[in-house]
Amino acid sequence: MAWTWFHRLASPPHVYRLAGRLTPWLAWPAAVLIVAGLIGGLVLAPPDYQQGDGYRILYVHAPSAWMSLMVYTTMAVAAAIGLIWRMKVAHAVAASCAPIGASFTFAALVTGSLWGAPMWGTYWQWDPRLTSELILLFLYLGYMGLRSAFDDVQRADRVSAVLAIVGVVNVPIIHYSVIWWNSLHQAPSVMRLGKPTMPLPMLVPLLMMLLGFTLFFGALLLVRLRGEVLSRERAASWISEAVRP
Amino acid sequence: MTNSGAMGRRDDAPVREHEGTPIPARGDHERSAVSALSAARLMLARDLKLAFRKRSQLVQPLAFFAIVTTLFPLGVSPELTRLRPMAAGVVWAAALLSSLLALELLFRDDAQDGTLEQYALCGRSLTWLLAAKTAAHWLLTGLPLALMAPLAGLALGAPTAAVPGIVASVAVGTVALSLIGAIGAALTLGIRRSGALLSLLTLPLEIPVLIFGARATELAIDGRAYGAPLQLLAALAVLGLTLAPLAAAAAVRINLE
Amino acid sequence: MSAFLDMGGYAAYVWPAYAVTLTVVVLNIVWAQRLLKRSRKEALHRLAIGGTQK
Numbered sequence: 001m002a003w004t005w006f007h008r009l010a011s012p013p014h015v016y017r018l019a020g021r022l023t024p025w026l027a028w029p030a031a032v033l034i035v036a037g038l039i040g041g042l043v044l045a046p047p048d049y050q051q052g053d054g055y056r057i058l059y060v061h062a063p064s065a066w067m068s069l070m071v072y073t074t075m076a077v078a079a080a081i082g083l084i085w086r087m088k089v090a091h092a093v094a095a096s097c098a099p100i101g102a103s104f105t106f107a108a109l110v111t112g113s114l115w116g117a118p119m120w121g122t123y124w125q126w127d128p129r130l131t132s133e134l135i136l137l138f139l140y141l142g143y144m145g146l147r148s149a150f151d152d153v154q155r156a157d158r159v160s161a162v163l164a165i166v167g168v169v170n171v172p173i174i175h176y177s178v179i180w181w182n183s184l185h186q187a188p189s190v191m192r193l194g195k196p197t198m199p200l201p202m203l204v205p206l207l208m209m210l211l212g213f214t215l216f217f218g219a220l221l222l223v224r225l226r227g228e229v230l231s232r233e234r235a236a237s238w239i240s241e242a243v244r245p
Numbered sequence: 246m247t248n249s250g251a252m253g254r255r256d257d258a259p260v261r262e263h264e265g266t267p268i269p270a271r272g273d274h275e276r277s278a279v280s281a282l283s284a285a286r287l288m289l290a291r292d293l294k295l296a297f298r299k300r301s302q303l304v305q306p307l308a309f310f311a312i313v314t315t316l317f318p319l320g321v322s323p324e325l326t327r328l329r330p331m332a333a334g335v336v337w338a339a340a341l342l343s344s345l346l347a348l349e350l351l352f353r354d355d356a357q358d359g360t361l362e363q364y365a366l367c368g369r370s371l372t373w374l375l376a377a378k379t380a381a382h383w384l385l386t387g388l389p390l391a392l393m394a395p396l397a398g399l400a401l402g403a404p405t406a407a408v409p410g411i412v413a414s415v416a417v418g419t420v421a422l423s424l425i426g427a428i429g430a431a432l433t434l435g436i437r438r439s440g441a442l443l444s445l446l447t448l449p450l451e452i453p454v455l456i457f458g459a460r461a462t463e464l465a466i467d468g469r470a471y472g473a474p475l476q477l478l479a480a481l482a483v484l485g486l487t488l489a490p491l492a493a494a495a496a497v498r499i500n501l502e
Numbered sequence: 503m504s505a506f507l508d509m510g511g512y513a514a515y516v517w518p519a520y521a522v523t524l525t526v527v528v529l530n531i532v533w534a535q536r537l538l539k540r541s542r543k544e545a546l547h548r549l550a551i552g553g554t555q556k
Contacts, residue, residue, distance in 0.1 A: 043506070053510030060523035100530055107526040111519040118515050135449050142446040149436045158499045159432055163446065166428055166492050170450050173481075177453035184460070216527070223534040230541035239545050 010087045012229045013238035019222040019229075026219035033212030040205030048202075057115040059205060063213040064108035065129070068136055069171070071101030071217060075143075076168035079161035089225075091157035092232060094164060095147065096224035100217060102140035108133050128182035132175045139167050153232060281370040285377035288364075292381035296350070306347040306386050307393055313339040314397040329402030333463035336397050337455050340390055340415060344422045345444055347386040348430045351378060352497075356434055362501050371497065376490035379427045387419030394462075403466040410465020417478045418458035424485035425450050431496035454481055 008014050041059035048055040075097035082090030112130045117123045124130075146163055150156035198206070233239060296303060317335045318328055328335075355361040364374050394415040395408040403411065429447035433439035457478045464471035509516040 047510060052512060054512035054515060056509065056512075056516055057519045060520055064523060064526075099533070103526050103530055107523050110522045114515045114519040114522075118512055135452055138445065138449040142442070142449065145442050145445055146432060149433070149439070149442060155435075155499060155502065159496060162428075162492055162496045162499065163432055166450065166488075169488065170453070173453045174449070177456045181456045181460070220530055220534050223538055227534070227537035227541040230538075230545050233545075240549050243542050243545050243549075 010085075010089055012089060012233050013242060015089050016226050016229050016238075016242055019226045023219050023222045026215045026222065030212050030215035030219055033208045033215065037205045037208035037212055040201075040208060045202045045205055046199075051119065054115070054118055057111055059209050061108060061111040061115055062206060063209045064104045064111055065133060066210055067213055067217060068101055068105035068108050068133060070214065071097050071104065072136065072140070072171065073168060074221075075101060076164045079164035083158060083161040083165070088157075088232060089229065091161065092225055092228040093221065094161065095157070096221055096228050098140055098144050098147070100220055100224070102137060102144065105133055105137045105140060109137065126182065126185075128175075128179040131182065132178045135174055135178070136171065139171070143167070281373040284369040285373040288374050288377035289381050292378055293384065295354075296381070296385050302350065303385055303389070306343045307389055309346050310339050310343040310390060310393060310397070313342055314400065318401070325402035329466065332398055332401035332403050332466055333459045335401060336394050336411070336415070336462060337418070337459040339397065340394065340419065340458075341422065341448065341451060341455060343390060344386060344419060344426060345447060347382070348426045348443065348447070350385070351382050351427060351430045352434060361434075361497065365498055365501055371494040372490045375427065375431070375493045375497065376486070379423050379490065379493075382427070383420055383423040387423050388416065390419055391416035398462070398466065404468065406468060407462075407466045410471050411462055414458050414461035414465065414471065414475055414478065417475065417482055418454050418461075421454045421478065421482040421485045422451055424482070424489035425454070427493045428489050428496065431493035431500070434497060434500040454478065457481065 037059065041056055045056070047053050075094045078090045078093035078097065081087060082094060109130060112127070112133065113123050116125055116127065116130070143160055143163055147156045147160045150159065230239065230243070314335060317331070321327065321331075352361060355364070365371050391412050395403075395411045398407060398411045399405065426447055428450070429443050432446060433443050436442065457474045461471040461474040461478060464474065507513060507517075
């Protein structure tokens, strides 16, 4: 029974329709959670005893950073599934992930830099997390560059899948080696808040933002996936039924 | 040394020759670690032999390394006291860039004349063959870099006592660089003018090697114990050794389809 | 209200950070929807010119 569900996911028309139906179920809760999180984070949460109101950047920086890593992992898993089980849809998922992940990595870098600027006195520091994010951005750009270098979609899918898998093995290694390197050369970063545990009024909006952004990614992915699936299915008969208004 | 008798090559199995070094094809699907190893040894010998016929090509990455190293004193300061703190970083950045340049040598000739395709088709483990090619590549580029690196270090203010440490760290590190580079080269096999893309793909993956390698070299230059980062570097090389040929073989097969 | 906008003196950092993130969010939505629309249009076009293609 479970296998039927899995096999149906390999069918592009099924995925196209299912994605279309699921999107609002992810998009609306995402919007609600994000708005609530913004209100909670900007208005209701108290100022930090060390960073005052400046810490509120956390509420956009942390979700962006979370997105950058989560999307990359999703991309790598989808690529692996596509490579191992030869599922075109899985490759389409991986392709859809990359631009989303890259843009949020960029957002994480900018918001991180803006958070650090008043605390550090400069717009850039080789803080371990920012440095890892920067390298992650290069990984995304490399993936997207590799994909676009191939005319044949199938070959692009499979070659970039190998890269995504190699990259995902490397991400924790890069992350820990950068932290280690940074610990040798710098004072600890001020990216986290003063107290070791976050009080609830600060934590709840953060969790809402994290969850909201995750659902938002899901909705975005579904929309992109539909576009990808359509553009890959050149002559399929189901298209006429699916796209006719 | 040939392996025809021991490998049980059937008399009717075709032998493909290239440049005088036969790698016997297998008529059946039987695989054994011993035969893969022998094929790998043949490949290693072949690559080394071929490379020595074009010795001028081998010198280029080393010359590049020397030039890049020279840029830093010219751009920053001629004073050794100011150069010494950055010596490890400069040596490693130059080594990374030089190894990128040298990656061309790995697959280009074989891909162009169709030999690579033969290797993929011959029934031997492509993973082992690529591991052998990468080993040859390291012997031809990484090892010479490791021997040149102390000269660069000395030129940037390192003490002579640091030489063993510099050689050790660059030697181990370039093993990892060759392995990771092989993946990048395999991925970009069919792409024209892939130089920039190859760099963009390979350099981020090589950053842990840079970090640990530069740390080991730095400690050696300062006269301190460099065993810990060197061991981490070796761990990266071993990890690369187990995974990189596999990934490269997968990428080569996809690109040759 | 102005105290809120002032963000305890950090306004020059907090608001641009939120603006950048919001821009990325909006751009992603627009981009994804544009892609879907374009794929649909292309699919309809392919059907209209009637036939199987590579």
